[in-house]
Amino acid sequence: MTENTNETGTEEILNADGEQVETENVENIAPKAKQEEDFKAKYYYLAAEMDNMKRRFDREKENLLKFxxxxxxxxxxxxxDNFDLTVAALKNDNDDKVQNIVKGIDMIRTQLLDTLKQNGLTxxxxxxxxxxxxxxxxxxxxPAPGKEDQEIITEYQRGYILNGRLLRASKVVVANNN
Incomplete structure (x- = not known):
């Protein structure tokens, strides 16, 4: 194949027999290559986006299971809390029947706390x-003589943590010796 420039200034491509070859196919090669590059870029972008979406979905699923x-x-x-209050109120009663009830309530409270602990509550x-x-x-x-400043001396309500996240803060009285 040879290239010649004709009188109009455009290039002609001739084959071995001297016949003109259609330049339409030659001209479409460059745009097709660019199109392929665009498709590749879009493919890589979509693949990365899909990967990110999968990671985000897994993270959300994990948090949903945890919390x-x-x-x-x-x-x-x-x-x-109500079990704790009941046990505290009845603990000092001298009646044997009441003490048996207190033991039963305390056993139920312990069982409930164990179940909550198995579900991530501490x-x-x-x-x-x-x-x-x-x-x-x-x-x-x-004021609390014998205690350090900022030491907790009384707990009014116990706090709980669910899988590392605070569920409820403990309500406390703090020593202030100043």
Missing amino acids: GNEKLLSNLVGVV QVESLGKTFDPNFHEAVAQA
Whole structure:
């Protein structure tokens, strides 16, 4: 094949026999290559986007499994509080029948706490610990000789953590010796 320039200034492509070859096919090669590059770029973009979407979906699914029962567990914590109050109120009664009831209620409370623990709920330890605003809510300060400043001396309401996330802060009284 040879290329010649004709009188009009356009190139003619001739084959071995000297006949003109259609240039339409030659001209379409460059746009097709660009089109293929565009399709490749779009493919890679969509593949990356699909990968990101899959990761995001997996993360959301994991959080749903971890924290999906948060509302239910939050309500059951109130039931545990009521068991605690009942046991505390009846613990000092001298009647044997009442003490047997207290033991039964305490057993049910323990079983409920074990079930909650199996579902990722743990109690916030407070008494004797230093006050941490991430886990404790101070409802009062009181002088406490023999205790360090900011040490928790009384716990009014126990706090709970669900799979590493605070569900409810402990309501506490903090020592203030100043």
